[in-house]
Amino acid sequence: MKRLPLWASNTLFLLLLASLITISAVSQTTSALGFYGRNVLVEGAVLGLALLFLCLFKVPVNSVGFVRVRPSLILTAAGLALSGYGLASGVNVLWNLFMRSLGAHFPQSGGLPLQGPLEIVLTVVCVALIPAFCEEFFFRGVFMRSCEPLGKWHAILLSGALFGLLHMQAQNLIAHMALGVVISYLVHRSGSLFVGMTYHGVNNLIAVGLSAAARSGTGPLQLGTPAPVFGTVLAALIVLGLSGLFFAGFMAVFRMLTGNRDSAPAAIKGGRLVLSSIPLFLALMIIGSVLTLGFFKAFGVLG
Template sequence: MKKIFYVNIFFLVLVLIQICGGYALNPIIKSLHLNLGSVLILTQILFLIIPVIIYLVVTRQSPVKALRIKPLKIGDLSLVILIGFLVIPIASFLGLITNLVFHNNVGDVLSKMSSLPLGFMIVVVALTPAVCEEITMRGAVLSGYRKIGVHKAAVITGLLFGILHLNPSQFLYTFVLGIILAYMVNATGSIFSSMICHFVFNGFNVISAWRTLRNGVKPPDITTLDPNLRNSMFITLFIASIISVVIIIAIIRKLKKNNMGSVASEDSRNDNLYGSSRESSEGVSINPVTAYSPIIVSAIIYCIFIFNNYVKL
C-alpha cells in the first residue's frame, strides 16, 4: 500500500500542476510570443516529464524498470499499430455520447492550429502526447499498481488518465483508451507498445481533422444533427465498437502469449522495484483508505474544476 500511496500522491500533484501551472506559465508564454503548438509541447514537458523525473528520483526507482523501457518485438509492432486503428471507432462512439452534454473543445483547439504545417501538428498533437502521457501514465503511475493485479491496475490508471485530461468531453474515451493501453503494456512489458498505439490513434485523428479543416469543413455539432442521422451514427459506431473490442481482446491475448516468458521473468525480478522490502523492514504500513485518499481528492478537484469551467447554470 505504501507504493500505491506514493504514486497516488504523485498523481494528485500532477492534477494540481495541470490546473495551476497554466496560470503561472501564462506571463512567460506571452512574453515569448509562442504559438499554440509550441505552448502545448512546452506544457507537456513541464507538467508531465519534469514531475516524472522528480518522482523517480525521490522514490529512487530505476527509470528503465519503472517506465518499462524495453524494445518492442518486431512481430508485435503490426499488432500494436492495428490496435491503434481499432480504438478509433470506440473513441468516436464514446465521444459522441459525451458531446451530447459537453462541447467538444478539442475540435476548437485543432481548428486554431489548422494553419500550421501538417508535420508540426502531428508532432504537437500526436507524437508529444504519445511520449509524455505514456511515460507518465503507463510508465510512472502504472508501475505503482503492479502488485494489485492487471485488471484493477488497468481500470484505476484508465480512470486517472481520464481525470488528468481535465476535459469532460474527453473523459469517457480516455478512460477506456487508458485501460486498453495499460493491458498492452502489461502484455508486452514495453512502454513503446502504448506509445506507438497512442501515436497511431492521435495521428489518424490529427490528419483527418487537418484535411477536413483545410477543405473549409467544420466538424458537425452532434446536438444539432438530424435525429435520424445522429441515431444512425450511434448505431453504426456502437456495432463497430463491439467488433473492435472483441478483436482488441484477441490481439492483447496474442501479445501476452508472445511475451509470456519475458514479461513473467521481468515481473519476478521487479517484485521489489522499490518500497516493498523496505516497508516490511521499517515496520511502516499504510491502510487502503489512506493509500487511495489522494485519488479521492483528485476526483473531487476534477469535479469542481469541471463544474466551474464547463457547466452552465
C-alpha cells in the same frame, strides 16, 4: 522490480494536476505561450515530474517498461488504435447527443494549427509524438507499476481512469477514460511501454488527420456541416459495430502474441493503503470540482 511507493505515485499525480491547472491558468491570461508553448510545458511537466520522482526514490529509468517487442505486436497495437478510435468516436458522439438532449451545450474545440507544412509537422510532433512518449512514461511506466501491489485490474483501471480524468474534459470524459484503460491493459499484458506509445501515438495522429480533413472543408468532415440527429445516431452505431468487430479481431491477435503477465507483488495493508491514498483523494476532489464546473457551464447554470 523496484517501483515507486504508492503514496509517492499518488503525490506525484497530485503535483502533476496542480502543474497542469497552473499552466492552463497562465495560458488563459497571456497569449505569449501559444499552442505549441503550452503543449511543450504540459508534456515537460508530465515527463519532468515523473523523472524527478524516479530519481528521488532511486528507481532505475529502465525499470518502467522499455522492453523490445516483435514488430507484429507493434503493428497489432496500431490496428487496435485504428479500430479503437472508431469505437471511441462512436461513444463520444452518443454521449454528446445524450447530454445535448438533456440541455447541455459543450464548447466546441478551436481546432489545431494546421496552416501549411511546417505547422502540420509541428502539430504532429506536439500532439501525437511527444504526448505518446511522455504520458505513457508517466501513467503506464511509473504510475501503473506503483499500483501493481493492489492487483492487476486495480492497477489497470486506476491508471486508465486517472489518465482520462486528468484531461478534465466533460464532453470527452467517457472516451478518454476508456482509452486510458485499454492502453493500460495492453501495456500490462505485453510488459512494454512501446505498445502503449504506439497505440497512443496512432490515436492522436488520427485526430490530427481528421482535424486537417475537417479544416479542408470537403466532404462529410466539413466544419459546421449540420447533421440530423437520427442520421448521426445511425452513423455512430454503424461505426461502433464495424470498429468493434475489427477491435475484437485485433485484440484476439494481440492476446495470442502475448503471454499472461499476471504477477503477485506484495499487497499493501489496509491502514497503509488509506494513508497512501490521501493525495489521490485530494486530486480527485479537485478534478471533480473542475468537471462539475464544466457541466454547470454546459447546462447554463453559471450563465
